[in-house]
Amino acid sequence: MAEECCSVQLIDGDGVFNVGGVESFMKTVKLAECGLSYAVVSIMGPQSSGKSTLLNHLFKTNFREMDAFRGRSQTTKGIWMGRGVNIEPLTIVMDLEGSDGRERGEDDTAFEKQSALFALAVSDIVLINMWCHDIGREQAANKPLLKTVFQVMMRLFSPRKTTLLFVIRDKTRTPLENLEPILREDIQKIWDGVPKPEAHKETPLSEFFNVEVTALSSYEEKEEQFLEQVGNLRQRFNQSIAPGGLAGDRRGVVPASGFSFSAQQIWKVIKENKDLDLPAHKVMVATVRCEEIANEKLASVTGNEEWIELDEAVQHDVVPGFGKRLTAILEKCLSDYDAEAFFFDEGVRTSKREQLESKLLQLVNPAYQAMLGHLRTKTLDAFKDSFEKALVRGDSFAAASRECTEAFLAKFDKGCEDATIKQANWDPSKVRDKLKRDIEAEILSVRTAKLSELTEKYEKQLDKALKEPVEALFETAGDDTWPAIRKLLNKETKVAVSGLESDLAGFELDQAMVDELLSKLEKYARSVVENKAKEESSRVLIRMKDRFSTLFSRDADSMPRVWTGKEDIKAITKTARSASMKLLSTLAAIRLDEEKDEIENTLALALVETSKTGGIKERGMDSLDPLASSSWEKIGNEKTLLTPVQCKNVWRQFKSETEFTVTQAISAQEAHKRNNNWLPPPWAIGAMLVLGFNEIMMLLRNPLLLAFIFVAYLVGKAMWVQLDITGDFRHGFLPGILSLSTKFVPTVMSILKKLAEEGQRPNTPDQQQRGPGMDSKSFTNGVHNTSSSSSSTSSNVTSSDGAPDISSPLKQ
Ligand SMILES: Nc1nc2c(ncn2[C@@H]2O[C@H](COP(=O)(O)OP(=O)(O)OP(=O)(O)O)[C@@H](O)[C@H]2O)c(=O)[nH]1
Known part of the structure; x- marks a missing residue:
């Protein structure tokens, strides 16, 4: 394919580096894609020595040449750069401003020295243009130039082994074989004469340079020969970087994409008149370039449409294939980086790659976390659903919780695998642990609810089985009441406890917890009875009065009594009161444990005692009234329903309130007696008959x-x-x-x-x-x-x- 030449001024006459021009030149010639496969050739030599002419013929460049009719004045200002046409590999050709010019000074900052150092630092091959007639001459124009080259070379810490190709112009009939030794001798002399640092005092010239010599006929006089020789010479520039090629050892070569930056930095250092440490420079260029490449690649991911889409989707839901897709995006980014940074210093390249990778992972980490978050919540929701269904289906609680936990943790693990990004070594175990904790909390809460449901069920069962029967037993309170209540309580507690125990089996609770629940239920059963007893004791007075009036006002057949005068009111009252006192004694304390107590005796004794002493004798606080106490003997406070004092008060009130009934009965009895005795005695009837005989006869x-x-x-x-x-x-x-x-x-x-x-x-x-x-x-x-x-x-x-x-x- 035909290539077009193009050239640009790299450094202008005032020493200003043309950054924009170089960048656009690099883009035009696609230098960045070349990696290390490119060569840099520069030419230096006296002014108007036909340098541009040579380069243009050798590399088909278009550097400005002096118009032959304008005379020998300076044409090339600064350093120009062009591309060799149809030469492999891509060859950058640099045309330097001519030396020993009249326009420049001689100090270290002279452009001549600076440009020579620059050419040595960046070029693989440096052509040194010299007139044939200068060879062997003491005052030859090339001598100061060579001196300059060798001197500045010392300022490179570790110079690359550059090829110095001496091009003898306008060669005479003297064959090159004769000229070359003279030239090499000249070069050696100059080398020897250059002051060198201690380390390189004995170092031969060949350590630093490959010296090559070629000769060309005069372009002006023998153009044909010139063109032929140039054509031959061009052959040597083909594949110049291949092993054995014209290029030097290329130790300091920077990857093509870093050429512009590298040249710029080298020129900057030279301009500041500092020594040039090429290895360090290489690292510096690698650092800057690798960072640039890494940033470019990071930006390419940030703007990657697939990534944007993925990132958006994962904010709302689980994205299937998340890990794979993201891995592919990152892989492409990193492999692009690798391809571009491949020729840079390995250490720098690797460290910048690591940085890029870490930035990439930082970029995608929130998405990954969001993915795990969705996975966790979805798994938890699915677990809840499945767990509930399993329980509804009738699976045992422990088995259902175990199986569901295992299944959904495995599902989460699979989801995590799918979300795994190959480049990242992220451990989802924290999220897994959180999920596990959530699942355990859910199980615990369901278990608590189920257990309380169960407990409630058995408590209701106990309520139903105990409340009304116990109430009924209290209504007929007597000697058998508490034994009957105890029997009932034991029976119903046993039924409830065994029911709960068998229901609890499916929960696989630890024994201590089972025991606790069972004992709680047992306590509940007792509390039902105790509460009922308390309730009943609070209306003991009503109950006593009811019992009294039932026994007093009704006969053995439960028929209402008619006070005819034959009834023994005293005996009836005694019976009714005894029964009422029994009720009081029954409701005075809770007797759920089979322990004998003296309550009934104490009550009877206390109240009988009161009567025997005359009934009207008041007991003082210091007297031995067994009821003048706030607690019963052998009965704890928790079991006491009515304290002795309360019993005494209740009894007093009871008696007071039943007194009227008895009084009424007595009155009724007396009235009945009076009503039935209306006939006069028989002697009165006889007297009436005798004395009223006349009146009776009168009537008859x-x-x-x-x-x-x-x-x-x-x-x-x-x-x-x-x-x-x-x-x-x-x-x-x-x-x-x-x-x-x-x-x-x-x-x-x-x-x-x-x-x-x-x-x-x-x-x-x-x-x-x-x-x-x-x-x-x-x-x-x-x-x-x-x-x-x-x-x-x-x-x-x-x-x-x-x-x-x-x-x-x-x-x-
Ligand atoms: N005698 C002789 N003259 C040449 C030769 N090649 C070119 N010239 C002439 O030398 C003059 C200068 O040519 P350039 O190629 O511009 O020289 P230059 O070295 O690039 O000049 P500057 O860039 O100004 O240093 C022109 O007039 C050319 O015709 C040659 O081989 N022999």
């Missing part, structure tokens, strides 16, 4: 009067008894009125009588002798006053004024 003799009396009798009878149309006898309204009046009259009379007595009687000590039933104060205040007033009537049911002695039934 007067039929009209008899008829009237008969009619009056009938009317009276009709008022007393109504004959129902059905033939049944029913009481008329008069008996009703009479019956009512007979019931009320004695009571009203009794109250009126009491009030009258109260009003008439002065407040004397004999007031205490009166019966308790009639004392309005004792009627309302209960046990204390009642017992004190009963002393005078201890042997009778009724007191002296007809009121019953309410403490008497307990005395017997």
Whole structure:
């Protein structure tokens, strides 16, 4: 393929490096793609010695040549750079400003020296153009140039072995074989004469340079020969960098992509008049270039559409094949870097690669974490769902939790594998641990809920099995109540505990926990009974009154009693009160453990004692009243429902409130007796018959009067008894009125009588002798006053004024 030449001014006449020009030149000739396969050739020599002409013929470049008619003045200013056409490998040709010019000075900062040093530093082959007639001449123009070359060479710390190709121009008839030794001698002399550092005092020239010599005929006079010789010489530049080629050892060569930067830096150092450490320079160029390449590659990933799409998708959900896709993107980026940075210093290249890799991983890490996050939450959700289904299906809790945990952790592991980025050695174990913890927490919370459900179920079962039966047992409280409750409690507790125990088997709990749950249930069962007992004890007074009125007002057949006068009210009252006291004793304490207690005896003793001592004797605080205590013997506080003192108070209130019933019964009985004794005694009837004989006879003799009396009798009878149309006898309204009046009259009379007595009687000590039933104060205040007033009537049911002695039934 035909190539076009192109050239650019690398450094202008004022020493300014043309960065933009070089960059665009490199792009044009695609230098960056060459790696190390490129050669740099430069030419130096006296002004107007045909350097540009030679290069243009040798490399088909287009450097400006002096117009032959303008005379020998300087044409090339600064350093120009062009590309050799149709030469392999790509050859950069540099045309330097001519030396020994009249325009430049001689100090170290002279452009001539600077450009020579630059050419030596960057070139593989340096052509030294010299006139043939200068060979062997003491004042030859090339001598200062060579001196300069050797001197500046010392300023390179570790110079590359550059090829110095001496091109003898306008060669005479003297064959090259004769000229070359003279030239080499000249070169050696100059080398020897150059002051060298201590380390290189004895170093031969060949250590630093490959010296080659060639000769060309005059271009102006023997153009054909010149062109032919140039053509031959061109052959030597083909494959110049191949082993045995014209190029030197290329030790300091920088990869083509770093050429511009390298040249720029070298020129900068030369301009600052510093020594040039090429190895360090190489590393520096590698560092800068590798970093540039790495940044370019990082930017290429940042802008990579697939990556952007992947990054966006992973913010919302799990992306299948995430790891593979990302790995491919990173792999491409890194392999691109490797390809571009391949020719740079290995150490630098590797370290910059590591940096690039770490930046890439930093870039993609949030996406990876997001991926793991989604995986974790999705796995957890799926676990919850599956676990719930397994439990609904009836799998045992422990087995379901174990199997689901294993299955979903394995699923998470698989998801992690899919998300793995080959370049990263990221460990998902922290996320896995978190997932495991979440799963365990879920299991624990479900377990807690299930256990509480179970417990609740058995608690309800116990409620149902215990509450009502226990209440029923308390209603008939007696000697068997607590044993029956204990039996019931044991039975129901056993049923519930064994049910719970078998339900708990599926949970595979540790024994301590099972025991705890079972004992909690047992305690609950006890608490149901205890609470019921407390509830019942709080209404003990009502219960006692109920029991009393049931026993008092109804007979053995549960029929309402009619107080006819034959009943033994005293015995009935005693029985009813004994039964009520039994109830009180039953509800005084919780007896869920089979322990004997003295409550009933203490109660009976205390209350009997009170009566035996006369009923009206008050116990002082220091007396030995067994009920003057806030606790029962052998009964702990937690088991006490009613303390002795509370029992005493309840009893007092009970007695007070049942007193009226007894009084009423007595009154009713008396009234009944009175009502049934209306016939006069027989002797009175006989007397009436004897004394009223005349009146009876008069009635019998007067039929009209008899008829009237008969009619009056009938009317009276009709008022007393109504004959129902059905033939049944029913009481008329008069008996009703009479019956009512007979019931009320004695009571009203009794109250009126009491009030009258109260009003008439002065407040004397004999007031205490009166019966308790009639004392309005004792009627309302209960046990204390009642017992004190009963002393005078201890042997009778009724007191002296007809009121019953309410403490008497307990005395017997
Ligand atoms: N005698 C002789 N003259 C030559 C030869 N080659 C070129 N010239 C002439 O020398 C003159 C200078 O040629 P250039 O190629 O411009 O020389 P240069 O060395 O590049 O000049 P500067 O860049 O100014 O240093 C021109 O007039 C050329 O014709 C040659 O081989 N022999």
